[in-house]
Amino acid sequence: MLNTLAPPIAGRARPRHDDIFAIADELAQRFAATAVARDQAGGTPKAERDALRRSGLLTLAIPREFGGLGASWSEMLTIVRRFARVDASIAHVFGFQHLMLATVRLFAGPAQWQPWFEHTARRQWFWGNALNPLDPRTQARPRPGHYLFAGQKRFCSGALDSEMLIVSARHADDQRLLIAAVPTARSGITLLDDWDSIGQRQTDSGTVQFEQVRVENSEILADPGPLTTPFSCLRPLIAQLTLTCVYLGIAEGAFDEARHFSLHEARPWHRSAAATVGEDPYVLNHYGEFWLGLESVRALVERAARMLDDAWACGDALTADERGRLAVSIASAKVAATRIGLDVCTRLFEVTGARATHAALRLDRHWRNLRTQTLHDPVDYKLRELGDWALNQQPPAPSFYS
Incomplete structure (x- = not known):
C-alpha cells in the first residue's frame, strides 16, 4: 500500500x-x-x-x-x-x-x-457482498441440516478485508435463489484480488470462489426471504439509492475540484476579453449549467431519502403501492444523477483547460468512477420503467435492480 x-x-x-x-x-x-x-x-x-x-x-x-x-x-x-x-x-x-x-x-x-x-x-x-443474483454459477446442493455451495461470484464489492459475506447460490434441484450470511474466513471460500477496472479501483469488486462451502440451514435468509413482501422489497431500493448517492457525491466532488482549479490555476483563453477565468461569460455559462443540474439531483435524492425513511418506519405494514412510489422516486433520482454526473465529469475540462489534464491531478478519475459504476444498471431500462409509470401508472416490478 x-x-x-x-x-x-x-x-x-x-x-x-x-x-x-x-x-x-x-x-x-x-x-x-x-x-x-x-x-x-x-x-x-x-x-x-x-x-x-x-x-x-x-x-x-x-x-x-x-x-x-x-x-x-x-x-x-x-x-x-x-x-x-x-x-x-x-x-x-x-x-x-x-x-x-x-x-x-x-x-x-x-x-x-x-x-x-x-x-x-x-x-x-x-460486511462484503457476494450476492450478485445475475451470476448463476454458484450452486447449492442440499445436505441434512446444511447446504454445500460451489462455484464463483463476480463483482463482489467489499469482499476482501471483510469479516462477513452475504452470498447467494441457485438451489441445485429447482434453481431458486438462496441467500445466506457466512463468515468470510470459512473453509472453502477464496477471495481473488482480480478487480482491475478503469474506475472504482478500490472497491475490491473481484471474484469469490466457493469450493464445497458448508452453509448451515440457520444461515440461510429464508424468513421472510428475498423479495417476498413489500418491506423485504426495500432491499433493492436501498441499493439503488445508495449508489445514486455515490453518483451525486462523485459529481459534487468533480465540481468542487473544477471550481478550485478554475479560480486558482486556469487562465482565460487568449481571445477572451475577461481578465480572469471567473469573469469569462462562457465559463460562467458552464458553471451555471453545472449548478442547475446538481441542484436538481440534490432535490431528487433528498426527497427519495425522506421517502425511504418513511417506508422503513412502516415495517411490515408497508404496502405495495407505497413501495412502488418509492421505487419511482429513486429511479428518477438515479437517472438524473447518472446523466448530470457524467455531464459534469466530462465537461469540467472545458472550464479548467488543457493544464487540468496533467496526469498527476487525475481529474479524469471522477468520470472513470462514475462511468464504471453506472454501466452496471443501464439508464435505458430505468427510463422504460419511468415511462411505464408516467403513461400507465404502472410502478416498477420488484427485482434486485428495481
Missing part, C-alpha cells in the same frame, strides 16, 4: 449520534489526502477500512438497542455522499456495509439478524 493514515480518531468505538457528521468529515479529509495516489495504485484500501472500523460508523444503521448508532437512512446516505466527493471507492464499500446489514434485516427473522447486529456492533465487522 502507498498510503498510511494518522493514528485513529480519538474517541469511543461507539460515538455519540450527534458526532457522526463531524467524524465523517474528519475521515473524508484523511481519505482525500491519498485518494489520487490510491486511485493509481488500486488494490484494497486497508488503512481506510480500518479507520472506518475505529470510527464506529460501520454501525450507523444498527439500532441502539443492539449496540449501533441508530441513524436514519437519510443520515447514512448523507455520509456516503460526503465520502464520494473525495473517494468514490470508499463511499461504495461504506454504503454496501449498510446494504448488507439491511439485507440481513429484511430477509431474515429476528433470531438471525439480532445476533448478527450485536456482533457487528461489538466487533466492528465489515
Whole structure:
C-alpha cells in the first residue's frame, strides 16, 4: 500500500449520534489526502477500512438497542455522499456495509439478524457482498441440516478485508435463489484480488470462489426471504439509492475540484476579453449549467431519502403501492444523477483547460468512477420503467435492480 493514515480518531468505538457528521468529515479529509495516489495504485484500501472500523460508523444503521448508532437512512446516505466527493471507492464499500446489514434485516427473522447486529456492533465487522443474483454459477446442493455451495461470484464489492459475506447460490434441484450470511474466513471460500477496472479501483469488486462451502440451514435468509413482501422489497431500493448517492457525491466532488482549479490555476483563453477565468461569460455559462443540474439531483435524492425513511418506519405494514412510489422516486433520482454526473465529469475540462489534464491531478478519475459504476444498471431500462409509470401508472416490478 502507498498510503498510511494518522493514528485513529480519538474517541469511543461507539460515538455519540450527534458526532457522526463531524467524524465523517474528519475521515473524508484523511481519505482525500491519498485518494489520487490510491486511485493509481488500486488494490484494497486497508488503512481506510480500518479507520472506518475505529470510527464506529460501520454501525450507523444498527439500532441502539443492539449496540449501533441508530441513524436514519437519510443520515447514512448523507455520509456516503460526503465520502464520494473525495473517494468514490470508499463511499461504495461504506454504503454496501449498510446494504448488507439491511439485507440481513429484511430477509431474515429476528433470531438471525439480532445476533448478527450485536456482533457487528461489538466487533466492528465489515460486511462484503457476494450476492450478485445475475451470476448463476454458484450452486447449492442440499445436505441434512446444511447446504454445500460451489462455484464463483463476480463483482463482489467489499469482499476482501471483510469479516462477513452475504452470498447467494441457485438451489441445485429447482434453481431458486438462496441467500445466506457466512463468515468470510470459512473453509472453502477464496477471495481473488482480480478487480482491475478503469474506475472504482478500490472497491475490491473481484471474484469469490466457493469450493464445497458448508452453509448451515440457520444461515440461510429464508424468513421472510428475498423479495417476498413489500418491506423485504426495500432491499433493492436501498441499493439503488445508495449508489445514486455515490453518483451525486462523485459529481459534487468533480465540481468542487473544477471550481478550485478554475479560480486558482486556469487562465482565460487568449481571445477572451475577461481578465480572469471567473469573469469569462462562457465559463460562467458552464458553471451555471453545472449548478442547475446538481441542484436538481440534490432535490431528487433528498426527497427519495425522506421517502425511504418513511417506508422503513412502516415495517411490515408497508404496502405495495407505497413501495412502488418509492421505487419511482429513486429511479428518477438515479437517472438524473447518472446523466448530470457524467455531464459534469466530462465537461469540467472545458472550464479548467488543457493544464487540468496533467496526469498527476487525475481529474479524469471522477468520470472513470462514475462511468464504471453506472454501466452496471443501464439508464435505458430505468427510463422504460419511468415511462411505464408516467403513461400507465404502472410502478416498477420488484427485482434486485428495481
